[in-house]
Amino acid sequence: MNPNTQTSLTFLSRKVPMKAATGVAAGRAGFLAGLAVAALLAFALASSARAMPGPASPRADGSTAVARARVVADVLMSSYEPDKAWFPSSWWNSAVALQTVGDYMQRTGDRRYLGQLDNTFEKDKGAFPPGVLSGDPLLGNFTSRAIDDSEWWALTWLQAYDLTGNRKYLDMAVTIANFVYGYWDTSTCGGGVWWNAERTYKNAVTNGLWIRLTAELHNRLQGDREWLERSRTAWAWFQSSGMINAQGLVNDGLTDACTNNGQTVWSYNQGLAIGAGLELWRATRDPSILATVRHLADAAIGADGLVADGILTERCDALDQTCDDNGKQFKGIFMRYWTDLADTTHDRRYADFLDRQAESIWNVDRDAAGRLGTRWAGATSDAHPNVFDWRTQASALSALIGDVPTPMPQESLAATLSPAQPVVMPAASGPSAIPMALKTSATGYLPLHVLAVIDAPVGWDVSPRATQLRLRPHGTALPVDGSMPLTLRVPSLATDGHHKVTADVMAAGLRFNAEADVLVAHAIDFDTGTTDENPWLWDPDGSQSNGVQNRFADGNAHFTYRFPFPSDTTTAQVTLTIDAEYVVQASADGQHWTTVLQEDQRVTDGSNKADQAIDLTPYLGAGSDGSKPVYLKVSDAFPDDGWGGRVYHVRADIIE
Known part of the structure; x- marks a missing residue:
């Protein structure tokens, strides 16, 4: 044996x-x-x-990697909203999440989510007023005043084109790229694409995206010269712009005087610079471009780079900080292009780094529900807990996708x-x-x-x-x-x-x-927005938590808790620490609702924050497990102004 x-x-x-x-x-x-x-x-x-097979068997490792990615992708797609055809409450993040799902399908052969990609394309390609899908008005064809947002969508549709061969996706990417080209401007800093329509900032993300986008278009449009020339020009400008510092790391952007502004080296800026160079190298086979890419990559994982104890770490991953909704997805973008780097160079160092991220995420940054957090080393703190949501899910999924070998195990x-x-x-x-x-x-x-x-x-x-x-x-x-x-x-x-x-x-x-x-649990007592909340959160819907012990539901979103009181319960109540414009409803079955608490004034400053006690006795239900569950839903009393119910703490008591 x-x-x-x-x-x-x-x-x-x-x-x-x-x-x-x-x-x-x-x-x-x-x-x-x-x-x-x-x-x-x-x-x-x-x-x-x-x-x-033995532990070193590529077949065993590869098959497991495929299975892990599938489980995580399914969890991510459970947050996709088919009616609005996006992921809740975030426009550019939705583009990146969908592109990640496209990466998953391309890497594994699984094609179950092509329909969701097309659903988004058809439903969201029109013009929308501010507040519907983005804080900005959307101008149609996935464009807006946020130029980088537009570029993210262009790359998403190029991924859809690669998956399906459907020309409409490629045509949309060309349309978006033509829109973006209108913001290439040589009169300030000698070149570069402006970050926004107001032309206030030239930065790394917008220009890294531009180089990658133009090179991808060239590599897919037979006989193209125009997009290739634009990509070459942008790459040359980016290399000489000063945004790449002496350590080979990419700072956020340029000052008004066209010098490096010294702002944070975010992982997605470094990753985009790597990805931009790789795609342009494929178009040109210029060895100097690949050498620059390697320099950027080695700087990223070097002593002064973006790694702590071998794990990719964003500055906001520190235990005294919380990444905002943008920062939650930065590392995934880095890993998307790092996977491209490992595949292109076949350098074992780059592949080993990728494997280490995937193993750490799976082993220490995953909960039982298959949700992946923002801190890939799994660290957490009471004041700034490790956050799990669809953005962090999409980000970490990129590392698991990269861990799937090519060719893929069947x-x-x-x-x-x-x-x-x-x-x-x-x-x-x-x-x-x-x-x-x-x-x-x-x-x-x-x-x-x-x-x-x-x-x-x-x-x-x-x-x-x-x-x-x-x-x-x-x-x-x-x-x-x-x-x-x-x-x-x-x-x-x-x-x-x-x-x-x-x-x-x-x-x-x-x-x-x-x-x-x-x-x-014989008692219910938890702060919202923490891991202690997760088991009680029956339906998060489109609610959000900013990682500082609160959960809120704006517009038509809501969130629902389920309290499975014991079968011998006869009287119960719940106390919510709550503010803003809330509606609270109770139910015995999660389907038929009674309003038990409501704010009738427009309160946007938190001045009505208080502990509110609610008698749950009339709503004790009959669960299939013999319990007496009560469902409690929180939503927005005034959906038009974006200040829905916000809960900080929940305590429920069994009276007898």
């Missing part, structure tokens, strides 16, 4: 204990159950001995437990039964006989502990799914805190681990 098989044997033996039964009937039932479990274990061990197996973050408030009368599901997905061309082994904390019970499922994948474009129902029983004396339930899923040498983070 090889070492990997031995490890598998020990692991599986620990996770499926054999229980003795008493009495003849119980003994027969226990004996048959034991045979069933033993058969599954025999299958698992046979599969492991036959096909389990076979992959992924799994998730649902709900991934259940909350249990045990009743005193006996165990609480929590319905769960193990969801699997696979790609490949051969049927997979999947074995799943479930592990729960000592003293808890999960059934079945081992189960099988057959998946019949048919390629990579559409992963096939399967689901297996589970029942978790949590004893009444379970200790408060977080407890892990794990599922080890394997088939024909493929293996994946899923987990659920079960919160046992």
Whole structure:
């Protein structure tokens, strides 16, 4: 038996204990159950001995990387709003998130999200007044006064063109690029594209985007000379502009005197400079361009660069700071172009750096629900907690995409437990039964006989502990799914805190681990905008948190908490620390709502911040797990002015 098989044997033996039964009937039932479990274990061990690859196997690593990226991409796309055809409350960030999804599809072969790309293209290409999709008016064809925003959308549509070959996406990118070219200006600083329509600033992001965009257009338009010349000119100007400092790092932009302004070296500016040079090098094969790219890359990971203990770190990742909604996505942009660098140069140093980011994100910056945070080293603090939202998800996904090898492994197996973050408030009368599901997905061309082994904390019970499922994948474009129902029983004396339930899923040498983070709580008391809030947040909808212990819902957005009170609860109340223009509604089933609290004045300065107590007794419901859940929704009393309900703290009490 090889070492990997031995490890598998020990692991599986620990996770499926054999229980003795008493009495003849119980003994027969226990004996048959034991045979069933033993058969599954025999299958698992046979599969492991036959096909389990060693830890250095590229196939195993690649298949796992594909599965990880798929799980994370699915979580990201769960935040996509099909009606407005974007990700909530952010215009340029939505472009980058969609481009990242395009990267995922291109890298893995998974084509499930092409419809969402086209949905955005068709619904959002028109003109919109300010406040609908952007704080700025949108001028049509994804253009606005924010020139860099326009460029992000152009790159997104070039990615869509690469995926589909549909000329309409390429034509849109050309239209946007022509708009941007109107802001190339040699009369100030000798060249460069202005950051905004008011022509107040020339900076790294706008010009890095411009070089990449023009080079990508050239590389896709047969016989082009014009876009190539514009890209060459922009690259030469950028190199001589002074924005690249003596250490080879890219500062944010230029002063009014056309000198380096010394502002923060953001990772996305460094990454865009690398990506711009790579695409222009592909167009020209000029070795001096590739040499400059390598210099920029080596500076980024050098002693004075953007790395702390080997992990890409934004300045705002410090434990005494919080990245704003823009900064949350910077590192992902860097990794998008770093992946291009590793693929283009085949330099092991660059590939190793990419692998390290992906491993750190997956191992220490991921919660049980597959959400990825802003600090890739996983650090957090009470005052500035690690933030998890769709922006941080899109950013970290870029590193996981880059970790998928090319050519991509055709076979992959992924799994998730649902709900991934259940909350249990045990009743005193006996165990609480929590319905769960193990969801699997696979790609490949051969049927997979999947074995799943479930592990729960000592003293808890999960059934079945081992189960099988057959998946019949048919390629990579559409992963096939399967689901297996589970029942978790949590004893009444379970200790408060977080407890892990794990599922080890394997088939024909493929293996994946899923987990659920079960919160046992006899009381409800949490700050919003923190990780303590996550298990209670049933539906975040389009709400936002700026990472300083609050959550707010503007316009038509809302957020909903679910409190699964124990089955023996007869009276309960909740106290919200809340301000701004709020509407609070309660429900017993999450569908039929009653308004229980509302601000009838337009309050935009937080002056009405107070603790508000709400009697929840009339809304105690009947949950499938035997609990008496109450749903509490917070929304905006005046959707037209953008100052919706903001909650800072939640405390719920069981009166009796």
